[in-house]
Amino acid sequence: MKLILLGAPGAGKGTQAEMIRERLKIPAISTGNIIREAIKNGTEAGKKAKIYVESGGLVPDGTVIDMLKERLLMPDCKDGYILDGFPRNVAQAQALDEMGIVIEKVIDIEVADEKIQKRLLGRRVCAACGSSYHLDYKPPGVPDICDKCGGKLVARKDDEPATVLERLKVYHEQTEPLKDYYNAVGKLFVVQGQDEVEDTARLVLAALEA
Numbered sequence: 001m002k003l004i005l006l007g008a009p010g011a012g013k014g015t016q017a018e019m020i021r022e023r024l025k026i027p028a029i030s031t032g033n034i035i036r037e038a039i040k041n042g043t044e045a046g047k048k049a050k051i052y053v054e055s056g057g058l059v060p061d062g063t064v065i066d067m068l069k070e071r072l073l074m075p076d077c078k079d080g081y082i083l084d085g086f087p088r089n090v091a092q093a094q095a096l097d098e099m100g101i102v103i104e105k106v107i108d109i110e111v112a113d114e115k116i117q118k119r120l121l122g123r124r125v126c127a128a129c130g131s132s133y134h135l136d137y138k139p140p141g142v143p144d145i146c147d148k149c150g151g152k153l154v155a156r157k158d159d160e161p162a163t164v165l166e167r168l169k170v171y172h173e174q175t176e177p178l179k180d181y182y183n184a185v186g187k188l189f190v191v192q193g194q195d196e197v198e199d200t201a202r203l204v205l206a207a208l209e210a
């Protein structure tokens with residue numbers, strides 16, 4: 001099963017991707033995580049990507065598509081995967097089509113902009129393994145420490161207020177048109193993002209079974 005999770009930054013795609021990963025035993029692939037990893041490791045692609053990520057813009061399609069292609073070649077992808085954060089514009093969706101990848105369902109998690117802003121400002125991520133937390137909604141057991149690996153929790157640089165506004169703008173202008181793209185082929189399932197992670201998870205699972 002090949003799935004796409006759509007939704008604004010901070011809509012909870014990563015959290016739901018993780019839930020689906022455990023249920024369906026297919027990898028969750030976040031281009032955001034792949035890019036951050038490349039930046040951390042100082043690779044050529046990472047160096048190119050850094051300025052775009054930190055300003056809240058999109059990394060150029062060619063760079064992201066190459067990174068994704070490399071990831072999809074790994075053996076764990078053979079029975080399917082969940083794409084989180086890709087595609088982010090129509091050109092990237094067309095690239096998937098051109099690669100001959102048939103997506104079964106696209107689940108769009110809808111959350112109002114005001115709520116998104118609140119969520120991103122309280123978000124913390126593990127500097128070691130990338131797991132995501134929130135100061136109010138999903139606090140770790142021990143403050144500032146990752147429950148999963150014991151790593152240190154930090155705020156992402158692109159979660160600063162001005163950058164968050166830019167990311168939302170980019171989302172509405174470039175990513176939202178993908179709803180029409182996938183609706184036109186009958187693959188779009190819209191879910192209203194809830195305050196509780198479990199409530200959203202129930203809706204996502206219902207969409208998967210629909």
Ligand code: ADP
Nearest residue numbers: 009010031032052053057058059064085086088
């Ligand atoms: P969020 O969904 O919270 O914005 P991500 O971790 O998905 O966070 O992405 C962080 C940043 O990485 C984006 O703002 C963008 O700069 C870059 N990025 C991730 N995925 C893509 C993509 N498919 N195309 C272009 N840039 C991307």
